[in-house]
Amino acid sequence: MPLPPRRSPLLALACALPLLLAGCAGEPADAADGAPAHRVGFAPYVSAESASALDATAHPDEYRLAFAVADGGRCVPVWGGTEPVDDPAVARRAAGLRPVRVSFGGEAGTELARACGSVDELAAAYRRALDAAGTDRADFDIEGGTLGDEAAHARRAEAVARLQADTDLDVSVTLPVMPEGLEADARELLRGLRAAGVRVGEVNIMTMSYGSAYPDAKGPMSAYGERAARAAHGQLRELLGWSSRTAWKRLRLTVMPGVNDVPHETFTRADARRTHEFAVRVGLGGLSQWASFRDRPCAPDESSRERCTGVAQKKGDFARLLAGGGAAD
Template identity: 40%
Template sequence: MSPIRARATSRFAGRRLSAGRLLLSLAAMVLIPAAVTAVAVVPGLPPAVAGASVDSRWFAGYYDVTLESGAQLADSPLGTSAGGAVLAFVVAADADDCTPTWGKAYSLDQAAQTFELDRRVERMRREGQPLAVSFGGAINTELAAACSSVTETTDAYRIVMDRYGIDVMDLDIEGEMLADDESTARRAEAVARLQEERRDDGGALDVWLTLPVAPQGLTAEGLAQVEQMLDAGVDLAGVNVMTMNYGTDGSVAPMSSLSIDALKATATQLSDIWHERTLALPAGGVWALLGATPMIGQNDVKGEVFTVDDARALNEFATAQGLARVSIWSLNRDQTCGSNYPHVSTVATSCSGIEQAGASFATVLEDGYTGTPSARPAAVTDADTIADDAETSPYPIWSSRSYYSAGVMVVWNGSVYVSKWWNEDAAKPDDPSLNTDASAWTYVGPVLTTDSPFALPTLPAGTYPDWSADALYDQGDIVQYEGTPYEARWWSQAKRPDRSVLDHDYSPWKLMTGS
């Protein structure tokens, strides 16, 4: 899965499933072409149905962190299902720099500053909402490939998991990473070490492998990823297969049918792997080790479309088999495209490309999936509220006497809020008598002990003329007020520039942040 999935090619490039081939695959699993070959499955009865216990089955869609911006804060909950969300994707800063980043677009610190990721994760933790972190994806460099040693790789993974206080790790391995034997071995050993560290500290680390799949099952390279993890001593929570991009013309069979075939074949393959290593399957059998992640709506292959009806069919199968996990790529895309987007057959990052008629893929697929990713109850963190203090707060303290434009952040009663529209003398951000729709404010998360105090940018005295209440200013004039630079947007006199920090709409000044 990729943060920007606009490629028109399949993971199984060059392969197409004809109607004749599909019939053969339904009768007995066959090999797909050698370009990317799936391992043949011996025909026979499918693994026994039992599956994960009902209360441990979980749904959590992938949430593409790299698409975030501060303006989205009021409209983008990280995840509303019982299973929370899978944050994607942590990758290396560069091919030879194993510093963890979000999609190479943001460092971990930049993500905290730009779209409040640390604060929003802490909010979910305090509210008992679980989260998982996904490493890898279809583009960029997975950490194990950029790091030069197992120790470096372990450290990189630990930095991320510890920073966000998360105990579920998802490893999305695809593309070139599948064939990289050195990084595969390094990754497995690093994950085994990290898992052992957590156990020694009295904690836990659940590890999921997310892999591409064909209707005939996992490829040889995918199976090798599973085997390497097990042989390194990793206790795998499960294998999540990407039920998408099969390389069909869209008319061979519904996407749900191809996905169900893929899950059945993978179940047999995993049963064999566990049997070969004399490893005990979970109490629910192999289905308790399996997950499925469809790409909702338009897939990367133009002819392939995963519809809401496909979602219902997949959910019915998953529920009957007791599939442990269901996800989607991605929560950001779970909506009908707007009328101004005419290219619906081209994959968009913020909509599905199909008419959903008000339905939500997440709602359909999470039906019956009420557990959490770790199968452990999400612990609600009860932390002390940090007192409001203008000297230490990360944003200005809210005041009924100030004007606030949409998108402005404030602090009130130990919490951070973002303004949804221009307002003045509105109700307090935490007014308990107002619901979310009626309030001018959206709760973002708590003030953190790690927050830096709010401060405006300053320049050396004399860089620009000091503002004067007596002077007349025209558009483009630049002044300093208490050391901070501002640029005039239109003619004004006696209008203090610092008012523009909170009121972007009506102040004749704008804060110069790039000086």
């Protein structure tokens, strides 16, 4: 890990003063004795198509319904690429998950902004999915090839701005990140949203699966996540004009419990505990995990890690730890 930049004696002296600590460190000072600790919200991603007994573990503050995407190349929203957006079973499921936020995009499938040829069509497609779930909370999970599609970014920004002009749409943007921070495509997406007048309520960074850039990663995944959060915090201040405190409050981390998409990256229960402690310390807006249905040990005959973590745990351990509780005995 790189050494922090040297500070001048005057700055070091200023940072020693309690009243200036938050401004020098770029984060809130630790709570005073007797003061209540910052509460960190917890919002797991849940499947739109199928319920899991683990969805409500740790009493989430919000459920992120994944994913609303295009029906092939058509400008028609569907859940997970297969279920009609107005499927009654999904509507009943969404009604039982309150509050719920519709997550558009994700790694697989076609994000609607790439399938819809006009802003009018795109705004209508987004609205249809939101109405089907009965919510005015949207998460735009932009990753993979979609992240470099500038035309889609422009349509999305204008469509979301239009929706916000008509309703009080609460917008979260979920982006991949590296320990060094948001990469160029992600930063450009945020600039475009701001230029279009979109009110971004939250930026959610996916602190997971760093891949070939860190082939010999041996340190704890939580340390990489903290580095990424600190780097993104500074970038959000510049890109969105947020104050230091606001940038922490509107920043969310999403982790992938257990074995990540690359085998040498494993997010442990100790990482979950440290991540929550970090979130409390800096005043982070919230924590999420991908996904509630994975928060369990794998059965002996399970080779895939898509629906289990691949580490020793009790069911729901990661949700409880990220929400500030303890693992099951």
